[in-house]
Amino acid sequence: MAYDSNRGRTVLFGGSAIPPAPFNDTWEWDGENWTQMADSGPPGREAAAMAYDAQRNQTVLFGGGATTAGVSHIMGDTWSWDGRNWTQLADSGPLPRTSFAMAYDSKRQRMVLFGGQTDVLAADTWQWDGAAWTRAAVTGPSARASHAMAYDSTRDRTVLFGGFLPTTALGDTWEWNGSEWTRVSDFGPTPCLHASLTFKGDSVALFGGTDSTTINKVYGTTWTWDGRNWTVRQDFGPSPRAMANMCYDSKRGRVDDTWEHSEGP
Numbered sequence: 070m071a072y073d074s075n076r077g078r079t080v081l082f083g084g085s086a087i088p089p090a091p092f093n094d095t096w097e098w099d100g101e102n103w104t105q106m107a108d109s110g111p112p113g114r115e116a117a118a119m120a121y122d123a124q125r126n127q128t129v130l131f132g133g134g135a136t137t138a139g140v141s142h143i144m145g146d147t148w149s150w151d152g153r154n155w156t157q158l159a160d161s162g163p164l165p166r167t168s169f170a171m172a173y174d175s176k177r178q179r180m181v182l183f184g185g186q187t188d189v190l191a192a193d194t195w196q197w198d199g200a201a202w203t204r205a206a207v208t209g210p211s212a213r214a215s216h217a218m219a220y221d222s223t224r225d226r227t228v229l230f231g232g233f234l235p236t237t238a239l240g241d242t243w244e245w246n247g248s249e250w251t252r253v254s255d256f257g258p259t260p261c262l263h264a265s266l267t268f269k270g271d272s273v274a275l276f277g278g279t280d281s282t283t284i285n286k287v288y289g290t291t292w293t294w295d296g297r298n299w300t301v302r303q304d305f306g307p308s309p310r311a312m313a314n315m316c317y318d319s320k321r322g323r324v325d326d327t328w329e330h331s332e333g334p
């Protein structure tokens with residue numbers, strides 16, 4: 070899910086049913102209603118990532134995976150959505166992967182992608198400039214998947230939180246300044262994976278997540294990161310959940326997941 074600030078729409082693509090059945094439908098949320106926009110475009114998938122490119126006025130989708138007729142496959146294709154049509158932009162770049170994270174750096178006009186699950190857990194950083202992918206860093210956070218990432222345009226930093234190693238949920242916070250990663254905190258939200266993270270105009274907000282790949286415990290707390298500290302904002306609202314999607318509707322000043330969160334006076 071990603072917010073198209075030019076058209077004032079939250080865009081949702083794909084996902085999967087249980088038992089596995091990948092969706093390839095595209096929906097948009099205008100603040101009041103969901104509307105199905107397309108049922109063709111990228112092949113159906115889950116565990117992909119999307120972010121909105123404000124310079125080029127397009128929502129960019131990369132990767133993901135699908136299980137069809139009992140056969141699993143991982144994708145490494147790049148697509149864009151302009152509000153009417155999907156266009157495939159590339160079929161090369163980062164290795165095909167699932168459960169990675171991606172955010173749009175509006176200052177440098179680049180998509181930033183980190184980590185995920187290839188045939189192993191990845192620890193690579195890539196940037197998309199609208200035409201091609203370039204590997205951007207060789208050091209930074211440890212290899213991980215199912216982490217959360219968002220770009221803080223006020224401080225000009227891409228923020229990364231959590232994820233998991235093969236047996237451990239992570240609770241570290243990292244920031245990317247366009248050229249290098251810095252570990253900025255080991256304190257804050259409970260270590261978790263499958264949380265949602267978005268920038269909401271004055272800070273980064275995190276919601277939900279789970280303690281392990283077996284989902285023994287699911288969280289329902291909202292936290293914010295101001296560049297120095299994590300702060301608990303509320304522990305009521307949506308029921309605890311993991312693997313949800315969340316983005317900030319800048320037109321209406323709301324965080325959408327279809328619940329909405331607003332910081333009152």
